[in-house]
Amino acid sequence: MKTVGQSIKRVDAYEKVTGRAKYTDDLILNRCLFAKVLHAPIANGIVTSIDTSEAEALDGVVKVVTFHEVPTHTYPTPGHPWSVEQSHQDVADRHLLTGRIRYYGDDIATVVAEDEVTASRALKLIKAEYEEYPPVLHPRDAMKGSSPPVHAENPDNILAKSGYEIGHVEEALLASDIVLKESFCTPMVQHCHIEAPISYAYMEKDRIVVVSSTQIPHIVKRVIGQALGIPWGKVRVIKPYIGGGFGNKQDVLYEPLNAFLTTLVGGRPVKLDLSREETFANTRTRHSIEYDLTAGVSKEGKILAKDMKAYSNQGAYASHGHAIAANGATAWRHMYDVKNIRADAYTVYTNTPVGGAMRGYGIPQFCFVSECLMDDMAHKLSMDPLKFRELNLYDGYFEDPVLTPIAANTNGIRECMRRGADYIHWEEKRDLYKNQTGDKRRGVGMALFSYKTGVWPISLEISGARLILNQDGSVQLQTGAAEIGQGSDTVFTQMAADVLGLCPEDVHIQSFQDTDITPFDTGAYASRQTYISGTAVKECAELLREKILSYARTLISEEYKDRELKLSEKQIWCGKESVLSLEELALESYYSRSSSSAITSDISRQIKKNTIAFGACFAEIEVDLKLSKIRILDIINVHDSGKIINPQLASMQVHGGMSMGIGYGLSEQMLLDEQTGRVLNGTLLDYKLPTAMDAPDLHLDFVELEDPTGPFGNKALGEPPAIPPAPAIRNAFLNATGVAVNEIPLSPQRVFQELRKAGLV
Amino acid sequence: MKTVGQSIKRVDAYEKVTGRAKYTDDLILNRCLFAKVLHAPIANGIVTSIDTSEAEALDGVVKVVTFHEVPTHTYPTPGHPWSVEQSHQDVADRHLLTGRIRYYGDDIATVVAEDEVTASRALKLIKAEYEEYPPVLHPRDAMKGSSPPVHAENPDNILAKSGYEIGHVEEALLASDIVLKESFCTPMVQHCHIEAPISYAYMEKDRIVVVSSTQIPHIVKRVIGQALGIPWGKVRVIKPYIGGGFGNKQDVLYEPLNAFLTTLVGGRPVKLDLSREETFANTRTRHSIEYDLTAGVSKEGKILAKDMKAYSNQGAYASHGHAIAANGATAWRHMYDVKNIRADAYTVYTNTPVGGAMRGYGIPQFCFVSECLMDDMAHKLSMDPLKFRELNLYDGYFEDPVLTPIAANTNGIRECMRRGADYIHWEEKRDLYKNQTGDKRRGVGMALFSYKTGVWPISLEISGARLILNQDGSVQLQTGAAEIGQGSDTVFTQMAADVLGLCPEDVHIQSFQDTDITPFDTGAYASRQTYISGTAVKECAELLREKILSYARTLISEEYKDRELKLSEKQIWCGKESVLSLEELALESYYSRSSSSAITSDISRQIKKNTIAFGACFAEIEVDLKLSKIRILDIINVHDSGKIINPQLASMQVHGGMSMGIGYGLSEQMLLDEQTGRVLNGTLLDYKLPTAMDAPDLHLDFVELEDPTGPFGNKALGEPPAIPPAPAIRNAFLNATGVAVNEIPLSPQRVFQELRKAGLV
Known part of the structure; x- marks a missing residue:
């Protein structure tokens, strides 16, 4: 009867397919x-x-x-x-x-x-x-000061800066055989959710x-x-x-x-x-961040030092502000075992639309530049990029040196890489695509990433849940965590059902949140629902189960009272004997003349844990030099997100994220008029979001190592899928053409410019 | 800062006056x-x-x-x-x-x-x-059997019967100096709530x-x-x-x-x-009940025995059924100290609209006949009816001989009677109206009543409440008990505020009930809200207070930790020193990085108590013999409902109930066509509900003995006001004219018939 790990149907599937599900606009009265x-x-x-x-x-x-x-x-x-x-x-x-x-x-x-x-x-x-x-639109311009500054409180327009150094970066760079310096730029993009x-x-x-x-x-x-x-x-x-x-x-x-x-x-x-135009111009965007990276490697391919300078374009108001650039600086310490690391990140006010949170929270930008750097170093070393990564990856457990308890409690990155490489036939293809000529050239590329699951200890993690046992033995579940399409209602239902020995149909989850009533939870963000709010749901269900079993002891005959009781299949069991049905117990709890009390559990928990998820993307592309167009021939994301609660929902998450990552790599960018700062393409006609026609078949795999800190062995999956496709595509382009492009999207315009620069067209 | 006992403004006053309050029809979507x-x-x-x-x-x-x-x-x-x-x-x-x-x-x-x-x-x-x-419309006809019976399961059409005898009624009647036998009939009336x-x-x-x-x-x-x-x-x-x-x-x-x-x-x-016509014909009515009463008294005025036969017209379906007639049979044992009592009650299916619950739940019918009987016995003894009652009333505490723990835990009936008599100038007026002639005659009449507060032990009493401490120290309150206009939201607000040391503005009560979410409570009926649900609200608030104080101990400095803490005026006090503000504590509970957990309390309690409320009505009327019309010159209800939580709301309850009682006594009756069983006057034009034009000035007083079982010393008030006006008016009519009318309403038609029978017109 357990359903965690199984692809049960979304609990809101019928509502959404039939149009019965109520969105804000559906609820407005006359x-x-x-x-x-x-x-x-x-x-x-x-x-x-x-x-x-x-x-x-x-x-x-x-x-x-x-x-x-x-x-x-x-x-x-x-x-x-x-x-x-x-x-x-x-x-x-x-x-x-x-x-x-x-x-x-x-x-x-x-x-x-x-x-x-x-x-x-x-x-x-x-x-x-x-x-x-005159408007100031770029962070490095803005840092020089503008008159007046964007906000009077920040005369240099720097909203925040932060930095750290681990080891001795300058010394290690001097000791390196090869030192690579590169600059990168990531675009301003928009979320493009369906509902404005x-x-x-x-x-x-x-x-x-x-x-x-x-x-x-x-x-x-x-x-x-x-x-x-x-x-x-x-x-x-x-x-x-x-x-x-x-x-x-x-x-x-x-x-x-x-x-x-x-x-x-x-x-x-x-x-x-809001109109779609307002959504583009007046809500939030993914920060455009400029990076200067430096890395030193030994000729054997060991990274000895790396340094990052990030300049994040905040736009006009602080919103999530420095947290985005800082998130990349934190991830810079993860995944690869490098002893000397430095990062300096600046978040800078400008006169552009405002940067905020967007799926991946700074990591799609960071991962793009970091994984380009990896390929470029391998290229310089004439090493296979996969082997180069293998040489530098942490093995198994590691922890963040600054932010305790962030750690890779399980680490499936090598397995993700192996599976992705097998799928794409990495070695064969790398070999095959070595010396291409002609107008159409193919390449394979890869990118890895790591991703924190929640926000602790950077921010507070607190979540709550409430359960009510119904007269028929079913339960109502309320969570503070918000269903936003990601499927949290479904996985919470599975979790509560498993703990309580119910089938999912007997868990009636309340999808709407109402701050007057709903248990407190800070909301749907990070990739925290299944991990953080899932923990609250599990504990709440455990408490309800405890209350049910303790009430059961008052109802069953003497012989069973001091023995262990279990709850499953809507029965109270003592050993292999069913001693009471949950429905009888529930009815009694409501209507007993001797001792009635509706059984509920209502919890609020601070959750002081965090864990790192991993994944890899492998892409095979074909570049049409004359059209300057990239076609994705094959692509796969392989995720280590711990135990997968609902494989089908998880696959949908991965598909959606990959599509977002492909758009980030190939076509999406909010263009601003350099004179006026106006958004030039703030409609879904002009902004090139990939459509179903543009998307290749999306492949995926999961490496399911059970994380000991996850309520059901699970860790982040919501955001990760969007992270690695852009650098994997860019690295495949490098493989296909030998041209390293350090700015996305790889739109035909940019590809043409880069190919022209390289003398290929 | 305490507000229990004070007339704070209804919490929904503004909503209701401005039309913002949402009723069912306001919520229907397109x-x-x-x-x-x-x-x-x-x-x-x-x-x-x-x-x-x-x-x-x-x-x-x-x-x-x-x-x-x-x-x-x-x-x-x-x-x-x-x-x-x-x-x-x-x-x-x-x-x-x-x-x-x-x-x-x-x-x-x-x-x-x-x-x-x-x-x-x-x-x-x-x-x-x-x-x-052929339809069968009257219970005593139906009891003879009909072909076919209304329900095949009940061949004699008797839905239920019950009876008891305490002492030896027949012997006591034989030993009595005077034995009085009378028959009475009460009308079918309808609730006439504004919203169908x-x-x-x-x-x-x-x-x-x-x-x-x-x-x-x-x-x-x-x-x-x-x-x-x-x-x-x-x-x-x-x-x-x-x-x-x-x-x-x-x-x-x-x-x-x-x-x-x-x-x-x-x-x-x-x-x-439903239309108003459907509301009359197809929902529920107050049962029409026919009674045969017998009483034996000593010539000194002591009631030695009394016997009741009640025939309740259930109509076509069981609905609340026998509970209504049985409630009167229970009350027959209360208030007056009579050693030999018998009651037999029959609830009978007929082909009429269905009898159900209505304010007073069988007691307006019972009280009418019982208090008529009291006056008629006094009349026969040539005793003052007030003195006759005084002679027979219980003094102080008494308990129901059958249904434990129903008891008069406090008994203010004598004080109610004294205050009512003083107000109406009873003795002067009884003297003044002794020997009237002419076409306009005046009289004063009285009636007493007792009323159980809740339903325990006849039915289960269970109630629940939930409180959430907000970040600003205010709270959200959810109750399972339903605000139906009676003001329960306001009194619960006062109760929670008092326990938590808040002002009522800081208690945000959730007025809507939602069975998926709202704590379980069986609903708004009996006069149970303030007493039963009030107990749950009080306990829930006490639990929240306990949690607040225990969290406070983790935040305050060592010197205070082992000392007694109190919560009032949104401060935590140690003796006379404020050691922490509630707002600081609340913010900390949500956002502390070391230890955060939103503070809530959620309780469900079975409540095994009940208590008897009392009251009296005194009315002075003028009868215009030629017009056969009764005009109320003055009327007062005096209630012993224990401590009054909100005097202004309580007064509104009394006003509304008195108006309902006056309608019951003077004008209201659903008329059925004797041939077809069709409702003849099922509209507010034809059904004579008293309007503001018909209502006299309504006076009231409270005898506030604090009931030890009430959460705040309170007991029933919701239903009682509707009970005594009808018999008080009928007894005043007897005083004015010497004519004892045993059927209501005392409409001009009926008054004319009775006066003509008595030879007065």
Whole structure:
């Protein structure tokens, strides 16, 4: 009857396929007002005057609000746990609306109207005048200072910097046989979740309720409190089903503004949904990061030292800020056994759209550059890149030298590599593709990665769950962790069912989170649900089981009372004998005249553990030199994510992530106008997200080493699949053409430029 | 800072006054289907044929269902706790639809359509033919047997009978100086809550969700499971704000049918709301009960023996059944100290609308006849009725001789009587109105009553509550008990606030109940909320306080750790020193890196206690003989309900109840056609509910003896106010005219008949 490890059907499959599943927009009641935001048409400057009188006079306009009328509290937006220590708190640099414009499209005013068309028309009637400054769009430019700085508090535009040195990097570089220095650049990309950010807010008594498509309901609650300067208990956030997030909804977006607007219209419901264009320009992006890397190797192929300088383009507001660049600097210490390591990371304010969380949280950028470097070093050594990696990988357990207890409690990276190589026929192909000529050339490439599962000890990990035993022996399960399409409801159902000896159909999970009711959990981010929230679910189920068995002792006959009891198949067992059915027990617990008490368990746990997941990607590509086009012939991700709870759901995660990684490697990039800072391709027509037509067949495999710290032997899988495809493709391109490209995406334009530079076209 | 005992504003006042509060109909989303029920136009018979083809062919009709297609499970409807013992289970005599018609309007088919008009039109296209039997409308007729019986299982139509004898009634009657025998009849009346019963149902995964205007969400869940023959865990019931219930919604009405209908249309939402006419004819009524009473008194005025025969008209289905008549038989043992008591109660099926729960649950009927009897005995003894009662009342504590632990733990009845008499100037007025002539005559009358607070040990008492400490030191409170307008949300808020040292604004009560989430409680009925659910709220708050203080010990400095800590004014106190603020503690509990765990308490408690409340009504009336009209000149209810939690809310309860009691005494009665059994006045135009124009100024007083079993010294108040006005008015009429009327309402028609019989007009 155990289902952990089995591909049970998603618990929300039928709901989603039939269209019954309720998303935010499905829940909005009649007579809702509509809000629209006025975005500034400059990237840097101030509003010198704003006249809303014509907009206010328009029939159907209920309220016009400008930056003059919003609360003066600054607030942070990232989906991080709050901290009671100021040094751990996020940077609070936002207002609900602003007169100091920091990027093209910054929010200066809002209209609330009876209908959407009126709101849009009213926006056009607001007359604003601006004083404009030249925008600064690149981090290394911005670090030189700009006048004025993006935020007055940071005169050098550096939001944060951090660094470390382990061993003696300079000395080791001097002692190296070969020293390689390279520069890389990763693009600004967008999450492109199906459902654009949407929320609606209304008042209930003296409190504000916000229904939002978010990954982090409990954090949205807190930030609304901070933004409006009201006690956090006066805010209630409800999260229905959501159409994807990928980290963009791990940020507090327009919910605080929406919350504020309802307070201005007597608590009437106000809906604020974003267009796709706004989603591109006004929500969050994956940080574009520039890197300078240096590595020293011995001629035998042992890496003696490595140094990284990262310059992360934060854009106009702090959001997740330095955590992204810092995450790469941390991963720089993992996977490869290098004694002398240095990293310096800078996160820099510029006048561009804001960088935030996105699947992989800095590691797709870092992994791209780090794994390019690996191939480039191997290339320079004339070594096989796989062998070069083998020579430098940690064997088995290792731990982070700085952040305890982050460790590779199990380490399947070598097995992942072996399986990937076998699948792609690595040695044969490397051999085969050695001396190609002609217009079409093929190559195989690879990339490895490591990935932390949760956020401890960098941030707090806390999670909760609640179970209620029903009269029929089934249970209701509530978790604070949010189902965002990743399938957490299904794996939690499997986990609870296994502990309680139920079939999954008997676990009724509550998919919506409601901060008034739902156990506290910081939300769906990192790759923490199955690991952290899974731990809470398991403990909660264990507590319920304990309560059930202890109640059973009051009901069964004397002879069994002091013997060990077990719960499975909806029966209480003493040895091989069923002594009571769970349904009888449950009915008794509700309705016994002698001793009734509904059996529930409700837990909240801080979870101080973390573990490292691994994986490899192997890709075979064909480059059409004349068209400058890359075609993926074959690709496989092999993951060491510990025990796989639900192989089919896990495969879907991998497919989705690989597709995202392929887009990152080949086609996706938000383009900004260099003069105005405006997003040039902020629609799904112009932004080149791979479609089903563009995706090759996606292959995958799992190396299932059971992690002792995972509640069921599991570790991170949510984000990892998106990490390695881009460098694997780039390294395959190197294999095919001999050309090392240090910037993605490898779009036809860039490939053409690089091939031309190399004299191949 | 304590607010128990103070008139804080209703917590939902603003919501309700502004129209923001969400009722069932406010929550229905777009694209909801509409269901309408086809009611049979005969009171007794069978459907011989039914043709739905034309209805099905109508454009917009989605589904037509007849009694042929519904599940064959019978189910009970009353809002009683279930029992694991079959002998305590309610009578299951219903199907969702029926071909055996038992009352005029019985449900034979349903139409589900895209809109309401189409559903109504389709009903008219269903062609049904009937075989009709003569209806039997009165219990004593029905007891003689009918052919066929209303239910085949009960050939004599007697649903239940019960009786007891304490002492030796016949002997004591023989030894009495005066023996009085009287017959009485009480009318069928309806609750007339503002919001007619309404529900909508849809499917979520493989489960059915029903949103309903009900007093008993957890019981509705169970009964839907029983009616559809599905596991109870497959049903979820949500209760929003409701517009009154008064016991009618302490019955499962059309929710099971609605739940069934959504399963037939692929889980699409189906709304089923009733018209006012349907509410009268097809929901529940207050039982009409006929009584034969006999009493023997000594010439000194001591009651030596009393005997009651009660014949309760159950109507067509069991619903709350015999519990109503039995409740009066129990109360017959209370309040007056009589050594020889007998009661025999019969509950009889007839072909009339169904009797169910209604505010007072059989006691308004019983109290009317019992207090008429008291006055008539006093009259016969030529004694002052107040003195006669004084002579026979228990002094202080007494307990029920049969049902332990029902007892008058405090007894303020004599003080209630004294205050009422003082208010109305009893002695002066009795003297003044002795020898009246003329067309307008005045009188004063009184009635006393006793009332059990909860249902233990007749039924199970179980209740639960859950509290969550917010980051700002405020709390969320969830209760299983349902706010139905009576103000329970407000008094629970006060209770939790007092225990936790918070102000009520810091207690955020969740008004909606959701059986998937809400702590288990059987619902809003009896007068149990403040007493039973209040006990759960208090214990839950005490547990939360304990957890808060124990967490506080981990945070405060060593010197305080072993000393007693207290929580008040959002501070943790050690003696007179504040050692920590609750907000600091709360923030720490969520976000401490060393030890965080959100603090919650979640309890479910069986509560094995009960206590008796008391009260008196004094009325002064003027009878216009020529118009046969009674005008109330003055009226007061004085209640011993223990400690009053919120005097203003309590006063509103008393006002509402008195108005209901006045309607019962003077104007309300559902009239049935004697031939067809059809309700003749089932609209608010024809049914004479007193309006604001009809109500006199209502006066009240409280005798606040603190009950040791009440969580805050409180006992029943919800239902009691409706009990005594009718007999007080009838006794005032006796005082004014010398005419003893043994049937209510004292409508002009009846008054005229009685005055004419007495030769006064």
